[in-house]
Amino acid sequence: MRKVFSALVFLGCLHLVFLGPLHFASASQIKIASTNQITVKPCEDYLLSLNSVTIMKIFSNGVKVFGIDMEEPVGSSMGIAVTINRGNSQETRQQFCRFIPGFLKVDVENLKSTYNKTTQTLYLHIKVKQKGAHDEISQKSLQMQVNKQGRYQEELVSAIYNPLPLQ
Secondary structure, X not given: OOEEEEEEEEOOEEEEEEEEEOOOOOHHHOOOXXXXXXXXXXXXXXXXXXXXXXXXXXXXXXXXXXXXXXXXXXXXXXXXEEEEEEOOOOOOOEEEEEEEEEEOEEOOOOOEEEEEOOOOEEEEEEEEEEEOOOOOEEEEEEEEEEEOOOOOHHHOEEEEEEEEOOO
């Protein structure tokens, strides 16, 4: 079994990230996402930099949440980046970054959080605004789950949203 590593530059720092053993999913293992499920992608897919950060929240469990302004595309340039550190020493330390793009506004400053020490899972609730296909604006509650014990990068951060009335 091969181990896969990836080098990425995020927020001005070079990170060597262990991606884990290489596995392939069978068709029966792939789940269809619900309409409320949000796609969370690796940060390196978006070439994020320090110039893109608008705000940062640091949590004691090694998780950082960033408000990101990518400037393009207009009307949905905001996003949320989550960096995750795990491991207790330099030899076992792993760093990951996941990103959710496509918002008109993200309210990272006023996010609500809870932490489950047993499962090492951080739950975040962030108000966001999105522009729809017909330029209508909707406010939603983005509910994120940051699971530091995820076996694969895709299991580290998940997100869904619920509609909220505009205020």
